[in-house]
């Protein structure tokens with residue numbers, strides 16, 4: 001395994017995820033929320049956030065891909081879809097691992113909006129704002145980070161390092 005420099009340690013992630021769960025709960029209260037976890041990167045984030053979420057929650061999965069190695073291709077492929085009945089007239093929150101160029105999020109937002117949710121918000125664990133190529137912002141964000149390629153806590157480099165309990169940078 002290559003050496004990984006820690007950027008955000010497990011304890012810090014845990015604390016921030018709890019804060020986000022509480023912010024979301026305050027927003028939705030007794031109204032049920034459909035959380036959409038985008039595979040594979042957001043899976044750790046989604047599991048941890050849902051365990052800390054005090055309200056009524058449903059969990060759905062979507063799979064899109066755009067990345068080849070460290071470069072975003074800008075071309076989004078939908079690998080696992082979601083059925084409209086799970087979205088229509090529901091409060092929906094898309095859980096993303098990271099927003100980079102924004103192409104993926106723009107695609108996802110359009111895809112879900114077309115299914116007429118009651119409301120739609122985006123919650124990302126990480127945000128690399130300065131990398132944006134399309135105009136789109138998440139509604140909730142765990143951490144803003146610099147232009148670094150990060151791995152761990154679900155994020156991969158060619159499918160490796162997802163299992164790290166922290167977020168780090170390959171040295």
Ligand code: IMP
Pocket residue numbers: 041066067072096097098099100101102103104105148149150151155156157
């Ligand atoms: P975007 O379409 O360029 O915004 O890319 C978003 C997707 O690229 C994310 O959902 C990640 O799967 C992947 N990605 C972007 N930056 C990183 C990174 O630093 N490490 C690992 N994956 C990343």
Ligand code: MG
Pocket residue numbers: 038039040041042096097098
């Ligand atoms: Mg992703």
